[in-house]
Amino acid sequence: MVDILLDRIQGLGRGTLAAVSRLGRANVFLLEVFAGLSGMLTRPGLLIKQLFSVGVQTLIIIVVAGLFVGMVMALQAYYALVDFGAEDSLSVMVVLSLLRELGPVITALLFAGRAGSALTAEIGLMKATEQLSGMEMMAVNPIERVIAPRFLAGMISMPLLAAIFSAVGVMGGYLVAVELLGLDAGAFWSQAQAKVELFEDLGNGMIKSLVFGFVVSWIAVFEGYDCIPTSEGLGQATTRTVVYGSLAILVLDFVLTALMFGK
Amino acid sequence: MNTRTLELLVGLFVAAGLVALFMLAMTASNLASYGGDDGYVIKAHFDNIGGLKVRSPVAASGVRIGRVTDISYDLEGFEAIVSMSIDPQYNSFPVDSSASILTSGLLGEQYIGLEPGAEEEFLVAGSVIDITQSALVLEQIIGQFLYSKADEE
Amino acid sequence: MSETLIKIRGLKFSRGGRVIFDNVDMDIPRTGITAIMGPSGTGKTTLLKLIGGQLRPDAGTIEVDGQNIHQLKTKDLYALRKRMGMLFQSGALLTDLSVFENVAYPIREHTKLNERMVRQLVLLKLNAVGLRGAMDLSPAELSGGMARRVAMARAIALDPMMIMYDEPFTGQDPISMGVLVKLIKSLNDALNVCSIVVSHDVYETMSIANYVYIISAGTVVEHGSPDEIRNSHSEWTRQFMEGLADGPVPFHFDAPPLLDDLFAGSGTRRG
Numbered sequence: 279m280v281d282i283l284l285d286r287i288q289g290l291g292r293g294t295l296a297a298v299s300r301l302g303r304a305n306v307f308l309l310e311v312f313a314g315l316s317g318m319l320t321r322p323g324l325l326i327k328q329l330f331s332v333g334v335q336t337l338i339i340i341v342v343a344g345l346f347v348g349m350v351m352a353l354q355a356y357y358a359l360v361d362f363g364a365e366d367s368l369s370v371m372v373v374l375s376l377l378r379e380l381g382p383v384i385t386a387l388l389f390a391g392r393a394g395s396a397l398t399a400e401i402g403l404m405k406a407t408e409q410l411s412g413m414e415m416m417a418v419n420p421i422e423r424v425i426a427p428r429f430l431a432g433m434i435s436m437p438l439l440a441a442i443f444s445a446v447g448v449m450g451g452y453l454v455a456v457e458l459l460g461l462d463a464g465a466f467w468s469q470a471q472a473k474v475e476l477f478e479d480l481g482n483g484m485i486k487s488l489v490f491g492f493v494v495s496w497i498a499v500f501e502g503y504d505c506i507p508t509s510e511g512l513g514q515a516t517t518r519t520v521v522y523g524s525l526a527i528l529v530l531d532f533v534l535t536a537l538m539f540g541k
Numbered sequence: 542m543n544t545r546t547l548e549l550l551v552g553l554f555v556a557a558g559l560v561a562l563f564m565l566a567m568t569a570s571n572l573a574s575y576g577g578d579d580g581y582v583i584k585a586h587f588d589n590i591g592g593l594k595v596r597s598p599v600a601a602s603g604v605r606i607g608r609v610t611d612i613s614y615d616l617e618g619f620e621a622i623v624s625m626s627i628d629p630q631y632n633s634f635p636v637d638s639s640a641s642i643l644t645s646g647l648l649g650e651q652y653i654g655l656e657p658g659a660e661e662e663f664l665v666a667g668s669v670i671d672i673t674q675s676a677l678v679l680e681q682i683i684g685q686f687l688y689s690k691a692d693e694e
Numbered sequence: 695m696s697e698t699l700i701k702i703r704g705l706k707f708s709r710g711g712r713v714i715f716d717n718v719d720m721d722i723p724r725t726g727i728t729a730i731m732g733p734s735g736t737g738k739t740t741l742l743k744l745i746g747g748q749l750r751p752d753a754g755t756i757e758v759d760g761q762n763i764h765q766l767k768t769k770d771l772y773a774l775r776k777r778m779g780m781l782f783q784s785g786a787l788l789t790d791l792s793v794f795e796n797v798a799y800p801i802r803e804h805t806k807l808n809e810r811m812v813r814q815l816v817l818l819k820l821n822a823v824g825l826r827g828a829m830d831l832s833p834a835e836l837s838g839g840m841a842r843r844v845a846m847a848r849a850i851a852l853d854p855m856m857i858m859y860d861e862p863f864t865g866q867d868p869i870s871m872g873v874l875v876k877l878i879k880s881l882n883d884a885l886n887v888c889s890i891v892v893s894h895d896v897y898e899t900m901s902i903a904n905y906v907y908i909i910s911a912g913t914v915v916e917h918g919s920p921d922e923i924r925n926s927h928s929e930w931t932r933q934f935m936e937g938l939a940d941g942p943v944p945f946h947f948d949a950p951p952l953l954d955d956l957f958a959g960s961g962t963r964r965g
């Protein structure tokens with residue numbers, strides 16, 4: 279009985295130590311990536327390649343998701359507001375929720391699932407096939423050549439994708455509100471312009487997605503770099519990217535929202 | 542895929558992102574109202590500003606002519622001091638113009654309404670508007686109404 | 695034995711609580727093929743990673759060309775690695791680059807040669823391994839043996855002073871095995887470099903090696919020229935060289951006597 283209890287406590291201790299050492303590795307790794315960023319700037323081709331696979335290839339899912347989220351938001355807002363005769367405020371509700379929350383958060387979640395997992399899998403596979411080791415032995419720093427471009431591409435892509443998501447969402451909302459529900463187009467835009475603050479709403483939303491881009495890219499490249507180089511380890515690392523990435527986004531969203539909008 | 546297509550697609554992607562940002566800023570937020578901050582600043586004292594905020598509009602006859610830039614409290618006069626920036630093309634308001642805090646619609650946001658006076662001299666940067674009317678506070682109006690009812694009886 | 699290029703003294707290394715090397719001494723000459731042989735799991739690949747400075751020993755020193763590799767600054771380590779070629783078991787080609795670009799990679803990274811010279815160099819290297827015709831293929835289109843040959847061309851791209859081969863013969867059909875054996879030998883002779891071949895393919899390795907180290911259980915069991923090893927009297931070496939099922943390395947994994955186990959009831963021992 280005591281033995282089992284001791285075993286459990288030991289297990290807890292081992293787990294904690296492993297988690298702490300992982301966190302430490304992740305931080306050291308981040309510093310190395312930062313150091314690698316400078317060396318990468320001399321080779322913009324690497325970044326462009328990654329912007330393509332991280333950004334462009336995520337674009338479709340972002341556009342489709344943004345369109346439908348905007349349309350659904352408009353419908354829901356209409357049903358909620360029409361009872362108060364306030365359906366003219368529909369655009370405010372749609373635009374504000376897109377800019378402040380849905381744009382950055384849904385984009386980041388989709389990004390973690392689409393681009394983040396692909397990054398982890400790609401880097402993990404390069405590790406498993408000794409490509410990273412091979413680069414080291416060729417006196418090439420893989421963090422500089424492989425990791426840094428992917429990390430930076432993730433950070434750059436995220437706010438752009440979030441902006442596209444929100445813009446498409448607003449257009450989707452416009453389609454539903456004006457074309458489908460017959461609201462006045464002028465009222466739609468003027469209400470939004472009157473109530474939506476450039477820096478407070480759009481700016482803070484962009485700051486959010488910058489932070490999300492940083493964290494998700496960091497998690498994705500670290501999980502790939504730190505994975506156990508077997509097919510099983512690779513699968514686990516990919517799953518971890520999506521799970522940790524999504525949780526980090528949601529928790530950070532709360533923290534950032536409290537800091538930005540909670541006066 | 543060759544380098545050219547790749548770079549082209551990435552260029553389009555970045556451009557699309559920037560256009561999206563621009564579109565959000567122009568059509569769905571109040572960027573337009575930030576335009577050229579070269580207006581002249583005048584001040585007005587109010588007993589009560591109600592729900593007025595920095596960046597609330599300033600209007601004359603319902604036309605937007607400027608915005609509130611600063612709100613502070615004067616400890617000597619025990620009044621609120623509201624600074625507002627008036628767009629430069631509206632530069633011929635008489636010095637005896639009056640400012641009131643009004644509400645757009647029944648529950649809408651509050652703004653400052655400028656009512657032109659009759660003097661020959663015009664308001665310039667740094668001028669202070671003397672004739673002001675504070676925001677209507679619902680509690681006070683109801684209170685006054687009840688008093689007047691009581692007096693009648 | 696010619697001048698020593700790699701000097702290993704008192705090397706100790708353990709991973710995950712398991713001792714992999716315990717007090718290993720080795721001298722690897724500047725020219726010729728040195729074979730390091732031993733059963734699977736004796737850390738032969740680990741030894742190469744230690745020499746390349748990718749892993750850090752717990753104790754002991756490894757000197758490459760007079761420099762203690764684990765005390766070098768990153769910059770100096772990288773400078774030294776430019777003079778090392780390494781062939782990984784899988785080839786470790788960069789999958790998103792063509793064969794040509796893979797071989798060009800170290801040249802582009804470390805020199806400022808113009809495109810024409812890069813092309814000439816790459817073609818020469820590819821020709822040396824017989825794969826000039828495959829330069830436009832992607833690594834995914836290559837067989838295992840061809841991938842290793844491309845990796846060889848890449849390893850010699852910067853004219854290194856030493857080439858390390860990690861299990862070059864594993865999983866090859868007889869023809870590509872023969873090709874690889876011939877290539878290692880001819881590259882070594884043509885470039886006059888130090889070749890280190892880690893392998894457990896006894897016959898092929900012995901046929902080209904100038905000197906042989908046999909390691910097992912973390913120590914050097916025996917070393918000498920191939921002839922000395924063949925005529926060794928050590929029972930262990932004989933078992934390894936001739937591939938006998940039973941000997942000093944027992945056929946049975948450590949276990950209690952069979953009868954005891956059969957009558958011990960149900961469940962596993964760990965229960």
